[in-house]
Amino acid sequence: DADVTQTPRNRITKTGKRIMLECSQTKGHDRMYWYRQDPGLGLRLIYYSFDVKDINKGEISDGYSVSRQAQAKFSLSLESAIPNQTALYFCATGGTAFYEQYFGPGTRLTVT
Amino acid sequence: EDQVTQSPEALRLQEGESSSLNCSYTVSGLRGLFWYRQDPGKGPEFLFTLYSAGEEKEKERLKATLTKKESFLHITAPKPEDSATYLCAVQAPDSNYKLTFGKGTLLTVNP
Numbered sequence: 358d359a360d361v362t363q364t365p366r367n368r369i370t371k372t373g374k375r376i377m378l379e380c381s382q383t384k385g386h387d388r389m390y391w392y393r394q395d396p397g398l399g400l401r402l403i404y405y406s407f408d409v410k411d412i413n414k415g416e417i418s419d420g421y422s423v424s425r426q427a428q429a430k431f432s433l434s435l436e437s438a439i440p441n442q443t444a445l446y447f448c449a450t451g452g453t454a455f456y457e458q459y460f461g462p463g464t465r466l467t468v469t
Numbered sequence: 470e471d472q473v474t475q476s477p478e479a480l481r482l483q484e485g486e487s488s489s490l491n492c493s494y495t496v497s498g499l500r501g502l503f504w505y506r507q508d509p510g511k512g513p514e515f516l517f518t519l520y521s522a523g524e525e526k527e528k529e530r531l532k533a534t535l536t537k538k539e540s541f542l543h544i545t546a547p548k549p550e551d552s553a554t555y556l557c558a559v560q561a562p563d564s565n566y567k568l569t570f571g572k573g574t575l576l577t578v579n580p
Contacts, residue, residue: 361512388566399572400513400556405565413565447512456501456560458568460512 360384361461363448369467370438378433378464380448388451389431390458391415391423393444400447406431438468471496471564473571475557481577482547490542490574492557502540503568504533505556513556547578 361382370376380389391403392415402415404423412423420442424432435442445465449458472495482488494502501520505513517526519535526533530551532543542555554575558568 397572400558400570402567405567407566415567445510449512451566455518456566457503457515457518459515460505462512463510465510 361448361450361459363446363461363464365464366462367465369469371469372439374438376435376438376466378446378466380431380433380461382429382448382450384450384452384459386450386452386459387428388453388458389425390449390451391421391431391433392447392449393417394447395444403433440468442466443468471559471561471569473557473559473569475571475574477574478572479575479577481579482544484548484578484580485546487543487545487547489544490555490576492540492542492571493538494540494557494559496559496561496569498562500560500562500564502535503558503560504540504542505558507554507556507573544576547576549578549580552576552578
């Protein structure tokens with residue numbers, strides 16, 4: 358089984374709808390991250406969390422919110438989706454004994 | 470502000486034709502430099518972490534090196550299955566464990 362899972366893998370939604378992307382991990386890592394990836398712009402950090410009581414904004418948090426329900430679960434919400442939020446979304450995890458991050462398989466989100 | 474620039478943006482090689490990808494960085498101190506491989510539509514796959522100038526790491530046909538201003542990913546005798554986008558990222562000690570990514574180099578290896 359994959360160490361970092363994301364659901365759904367693909368989602369098409371309409372402008373104005375609320376949508377939640379979920380991330381779960383079995384790696385036992387404390388740090389979790391949400392990124393979006395757009396062609397030509399690379400990976401950009403949306404939010405990150407070091408534990409269930411610690412949530413931090415990344416460089417592009419406007420229009421997004423997150424919830425760290427447990428050490429292993431980190432959800433990203435779009436309260437009112439807009440077309441320019443169409444992108445690939447990745448969850449990543451990191452441990453306390455090292456600095457690299459491990460990525461999930463991604464969610465392809467299309468907002469029409 | 471931390472910055473990472475990768476070149477070239479795209480590289481086409483013939484199978485067996487060795488080459489290098491470049492990652493130039495500007496960071497206020499370097500905690501680590503990271504290389505990832507990303508296949509289309511998939512999540513980045515961690516390859517290497519380099520911590521200090523002069524350090525080298527190898528994995529199969531890939532070797533990563535680090536200087537004070539840049540890192541190189543050398544690909545020796547590449548195969549078509551090495552085709553992917555290669556991403557470089559840096560982390561500064563004061564970054565709160567965040568990574569700053571470059572935009573990547575798309576490598577295509579033709580048989």
